Amino acid sequence: MQNLLRSVQNMKPSQPSQPSAASNQRQQTAAANPPSPPSGAARASEGPERAFKPSGQAIDAIRGQVSKNWNFDSGRKDANSMVVEIRIEVARDHQVIKAEIDPQYLPRYRSDSAFRASADAAIRAIMRSSPLQLLPQEFTADTYEKWRTIVFKFDPRDMF
């Protein structure tokens, strides 16, 4: 067996790992977006423009779609601490153009491999939900700028 062990040589990576979708645009995000407001079930933050408040039915449709695509491993250690926020940009046709981790989570993303895997799963859930099921009577062309950016908070608290 010793010979066998010696014979296996772990070489350096054949090519450097490229940054994942999560890390791709993190600098851009950090520079472009101010700190997030406190999270909530579904709301629009107050800004200079009037808040965009979709109906409960509209929110349920989006939540149902993303939840079905969020494959969360509840058996990992400290699974209940794997909370992450993903900021996405949606095109007018409801396709997801961009999905990135909120900057406040990036230090943990870089240092905690379990969190990194969990955050990547959240990004996958978003990408698999494209185009998003946005009710056309509420997510209209006129209000596009108000729903162009959506922040999803993935918090597995109801899975335990």
Next chain:
Amino acid sequence: MKATKRLLRGIAGVAGAVLLALGVAAPLPARAELRIDITRGVVEPLPIAITSFAGAAGREAQIGRDMSNVISADLERSGLFRPLNPQGFLQTPEQLRSGEPRYQDWRAIGAQALVAGSATMQGDGRLKVDFRLWDVAAGQHMAGLSYTATPDSWRRIAHIVADAVYKRLTGEDGYFDTRIVYIAESGPANARLKRLAIMDQDGENHSFLTDGKNLVLTPRFSPTAQEITYMSFVNKRPRVYLFNIDSGRQEVLGDFPGMTFAPRFSPDGNKVIMSMALNGNTDIFTLDLRTRRQTQLTDSPGIDTAPSYSPDGSQIVFESDRGGSQQLYVMGADGSGVKRLTFGQGRYATPVWSPRGDLIAFTRQQGSEFAVGVIRPDGTGERILTKAFHVEGPTWAPNGRVLAYFKETPTGGGRSARLYTIDVTGVNERRVVTPIDASDPAWSPLIP
């Protein structure tokens, strides 16, 4: 108590009001932002496409095919992955080796991750294996590694590749490049032959380590996976032994006056902790493997046995009947601060601390029913993972995610013992195939 709760609620309310006030004062985002909470997902195996590693022809073609099969089987058995049928793949392994994945083709067949690689024989007779992993949903490369080894170690490299895929996608270390030692049993109940046997975690590369002349029980791996400690009846005297897997050499551990049993290594490998029975009393001792010094850790009139260290070596869990029934207790590594851990119905036995530190696995006997379960080290969160006529002896995979144990079922004239694994969430129970009856498994660390 109610008054305290009301007070806490009051404080929380004030804190909320303060935060709200700060929120108003804080800079406002330039654009309204819709926020949605997702609090529930699905728990299902990740669909993964694993393409053939097959080389041009001959041996490297065979090795490449076999490697893909081993990687696929490892990931599938974990219960966390669902390898897709290669017949549905739209892009060939050759196209992947020379270019990037066509993500839309992999999304079309439902893949969320993609593994490609190659196995090629080099001029010096060695085997070179490359692999790459992509996140299909996000359209990104995730990992890539290269290994060189002798061709006959292809199976081990396949396990290492499976571990790398598992780690990148779950964030936790894999457990495929590991082995299991266990007691292989044969013969009638009144003259049972018990031998030490060892195999890869998937049941391959099986071999017997002892000839069955002497009865052996409770094997446990050292942290280097090179040695095994166990109890054996030699000349009708039960004592703890040490077995070197490479050399086959066996030696008695320590010069104890009484019968020694239930051994287990300390996490640093410098000590073996075990029980010694003398004059009707059983206590827990350690033996320092460098100095051969013995230290007694417990001194109660009951039976203290089955000790297992916490992964940081600071605590020990063990079973004892000192309280009137057989229960689990935790103490410091020097024997101080003994606390009772379990208070449930039935008898608790064979505690094993998880390598990730968050749980302790145990066997519980309640009436005529046995169960394997887990409990947090603070005594909360007790959960039963599996129950059976006779199920016993849990052992952890080195990542603390999967347990192995043995299960006996009544047959026509006797009993049949088999090894099984189960996910720590209590799902995905799988049999580990052994050539003959099997009991008392011990999972190795990741092979260095």
